[in-house]
Amino acid sequence: MNNTSRMVVVLLLVGAISGLVLALTFKWTEPMINEIAQSNQKKAILEVLPKAKSYKTMENNNQLFIGYDDNGNEVGLAFIAEGGGFQGDIRMMVGMDTTEEKLTGMTVLSHLETPGLGARIEEDWFKDQFNEKSIEDDFIAKQDVEAITGATISSNAVSNILKNSIPKALDAYRTRGGK
Amino acid sequence: MIELILLFVGTALVNNFVLVRFLGICPFLGVSKKVEVSAGMGAATTFVMTLSAIAAWFIQNYLLDPFGLSRFLQYVSFILVISSLVQLVEIVLKKVSPSLYDALGIFLPLITTNCAILGLALYIPIKDYNLIESSIFGLGAGVGFTLSLVIMAGIREELEFADVPEPLEGAGITLLIAGVLSMVFLGFSGLIAM
Amino acid sequence: MRMWKEFIKGLWKENAVFRQLMGMCPTLAVTNAAINGLAMGLATLFVLVCSSVIIAIVKNYIPDKVRIPSFIVVIATFVTIADLFMAAFFPDIQKVLGLFIPLIVVNCLILGRAEAFASNNPVKYALMDALGMGVGFTWALTLLGIIREVLGMGSIFGIEVMGVNFTPWIIFILPPGAFITLGILLGIFNAFSKKKTSEASCH
Numbered sequence: 001m002n003n004t005s006r007m008v009v010v011l012l013l014v015g016a017i018s019g020l021v022l023a024l025t026f027k028w029t030e031p032m033i034n035e036i037a038q039s040n041q042k043k044a045i046l047e048v049l050p051k052a053k054s055y056k057t058m059e060n061n062n063q064l065f066i067g068y069d070d071n072g073n074e075v076g077l078a079f080i081a082e083g084g085g086f087q088g089d090i091r092m093m094v095g096m097d098t099t100e101e102k103l104t105g106m107t108v109l110s111h112l113e114t115p116g117l118g119a120r121i122e123e124d125w126f127k128d129q130f131n132e133k134s135i136e137d138d139f140i141a142k143q144d145v146e147a148i149t150g151a152t153i154s155s156n157a158v159s160n161i162l163k164n165s166i167p168k169a170l171d172a173y174r175t176r177g178g179k
Numbered sequence: 180m181i182e183l184i185l186l187f188v189g190t191a192l193v194n195n196f197v198l199v200r201f202l203g204i205c206p207f208l209g210v211s212k213k214v215e216v217s218a219g220m221g222a223a224t225t226f227v228m229t230l231s232a233i234a235a236w237f238i239q240n241y242l243l244d245p246f247g248l249s250r251f252l253q254y255v256s257f258i259l260v261i262s263s264l265v266q267l268v269e270i271v272l273k274k275v276s277p278s279l280y281d282a283l284g285i286f287l288p289l290i291t292t293n294c295a296i297l298g299l300a301l302y303i304p305i306k307d308y309n310l311i312e313s314s315i316f317g318l319g320a321g322v323g324f325t326l327s328l329v330i331m332a333g334i335r336e337e338l339e340f341a342d343v344p345e346p347l348e349g350a351g352i353t354l355l356i357a358g359v360l361s362m363v364f365l366g367f368s369g370l371i372a373m
Numbered sequence: 374m375r376m377w378k379e380f381i382k383g384l385w386k387e388n389a390v391f392r393q394l395m396g397m398c399p400t401l402a403v404t405n406a407a408i409n410g411l412a413m414g415l416a417t418l419f420v421l422v423c424s425s426v427i428i429a430i431v432k433n434y435i436p437d438k439v440r441i442p443s444f445i446v447v448i449a450t451f452v453t454i455a456d457l458f459m460a461a462f463f464p465d466i467q468k469v470l471g472l473f474i475p476l477i478v479v480n481c482l483i484l485g486r487a488e489a490f491a492s493n494n495p496v497k498y499a500l501m502d503a504l505g506m507g508v509g510f511t512w513a514l515t516l517l518g519i520i521r522e523v524l525g526m527g528s529i530f531g532i533e534v535m536g537v538n539f540t541p542w543i544i545f546i547l548p549p550g551a552f553i554t555l556g557i558l559l560g561i562f563n564a565f566s567k568k569k570t571s572e573a574s575c576h
Contacts (some may be wrong), residue, residue, distance in 0.1 A: 018255060
C-alpha cells in the first residue's frame with residue numbers, strides 16, 4: 001500500500017470508528033436526555049399552573065400547554081415566552097388563568113444574565129410578584145413590580161417579554177379552538 | 180439592515196469574544212506583545228472566522244439537521260471543517276497572494292486550536308442565525324477579537340518601560356490588565372439587548 | 374518509579390494552569406463557582422486520559438501526515454461522549470458549563486499532551502502523564518472557583534461561609550474577576566517559587 005492510500009484509509013477508519021462509537025453512545029443516552037427535558041418541562045408547567053394536575057401540549061404549537069385539574073376541566077394556559085435580556089435570551093414558562101385573565105405564575109427556564117445581579121430574576125420573591133397580576137398589566141419595573149437592585153435592565157426585560165408574549169399566546173390559544 | 184449593524188456592534192463590543200465570553204484567550208495572552216503582529220493575527224483570524232461561520236451554517240442546515248446527526252456529530256464535524264478550512268486558506272493564499280501569505284501565513288496553523296473559532300461555529304445553531312446573520316456574526320467576532328488583541332498589545336508595548344513587581348512580570352501583569360480591559364468592555368453591556 | 378514521576382509532575386512542577394498557562398479559556402470562563410470548576414476539571418481529565426491512552430495505543434499505525442487530524446477526531450469523539458454522558462446524568466452542570474464542554478476539543482492541554490507525550494511514549498506512561506496533568510488542571514480550576522465563589526457570593530460549593538453581614542464582591546464572579554484572580558494567584562505563586570510561570574505556551 002502506498003503512502004497516500006494508507007493516509008486515506010487511516011483517516012476513513014478513524015472517522016468511521018468515531019461515528020460508530022458516538023452513534024452508540026447517543027442511542028444509549030438519548031432516552032435519558034429526553035426524559036430529563038420532559039420532566040423539567042412538566043415541572044415548570046405544573047409550577048406556573050398551581051391548579052393543574054396534568055397538561056396537554058396544544059396541537060400545531062409546541063410552545064402552548066393547556067392545564068387540566070383532576071376532573072379534566074381546563075384550569076389555565078401555560079406558554080413559553082422568550083426575548084432578549086441583558087446579555088442573552090431569557091426563556092420563561094408563564095402560566096395564566098384564561099377566564100379570570102390573570103397570571104398564575106412564571107418561572108425562568110434559561111437565561112444568561114449576570115450572576116448575582118440579573119440572575120436574581122430566578123429568585124422566588126421576584127417571580128412571585130407576577131402572580132395574580134392582570135394580563136392587561138404593563139408590568140413596569142419600579143412601578144407595577146419591584147425591580148432587582150442593580151439589574152434594572154434584566155427586570156425590564158422580563159416585563160417586556162411578558163407584555164409582548166401574553167397577547168400572542170392568548171391569540172394562538174383562542175384561534176385554535178379555545179373558549 | 181439596522182438589525183445587522185446592531186448584531187455587528189453587539190458581537191464586537193458588547194459580547195466581546197475575548198474579554199466577555201472568554202474565547203480565544205490563548206492567542207490573546209500569547210501573541211499580544213507587538214501591535215503589528217497582533218493586527219496580523221487579528222486579520223488572519225477574522226478572515227477564518229467569517230469563513231467558518233458560513234461553513235458552519237451550511238453544515239448545520241444541509242448536513243447535520245436533515246439527517247438528525249446534530250447532537251452527536253456536531254463537534255467532530257465542526258472541528259474537522261475548521262481545520263481543513265485553515266489548510267485550504269493557507270494553500271489558496273500561497274498561490275493567489277504570496278505577499279499576503281507572507282504577512283499572515285505564520286498565524287494560520289495556530290488558528291485551528293483557537294477556541295474562538297470553534298466557539299463561533301457552535302454559536303450559530305444555538306442562535307439560529309440565517310446565512311447573512313451568520314457571516315456578520317463571524318465578522319463582528321473577528322473584529323472584536325482583533326480589537327482586544329491590538330489594545331492589549333498597545334498597552335504591553337508601553338509596559339516594557341514600566342516597573343512591574345517581579346512576581347507579576349509576564350503573565351501576571353498581563354492578566355491584571357486584561358481584567359481592567361474586561362471591566363471597560365463590561366461597560367458596553369446593556370447597550371444592545373441581544 | 375518512572376510511573377510515579379510522570380504522574381507527580383503534572384500536579385505542580387508542570388501544572389497546566391499555573392506553570393504553563395494552558396487551557397486558559399475554560400480556566401477563566403467556568404470558574405465562577407467551585408462546583409463548576411471541579412466539574413470542568415473532571416470532564417477535561419476524562420477526555421485527556423481517554424484520548425492519551427487511545428493515541429498511545431494506535432500511534433504506530435497513524436501516518437505522520439494525518440496525525441493531527443486523527444488526534445483531533447479522537448479528542449472530539451471523547452468530548453462528545455463526555456457531553457452526552459453529562460447531559461444524561463448531571464443535566465444541571467451540563468447546562469451551566471454549556472459551550473465550554475465542546476470547547477474541550479480545542480483545549481491545547483489535550484492536543485499538547487497527545488503531541489508531546491502520548492504519541493511517543495508507552496501506554497502506561499501516557500496514562501500516568503494524562504492522569505497527573507488532568508488532576509493538576511482540576512485542582513487549579515477548583516481553587517480558582519473556590520476563591521471567586523467565596524469573594525463573589527460568600528459561599529463554597531453553595532454553602533454559606535462568610536456570615537450574613539458579608540457583602541459579596543460581585544465583580545469576582547463577573548469576567549473581570551476571573552482575570553484578576555488568576556493574575557494575582559500567578560503573582561503569589563511566582564513570589565514563592567524559584568521558577569517563573571512560562572509565557573503562554575500555546576497560542
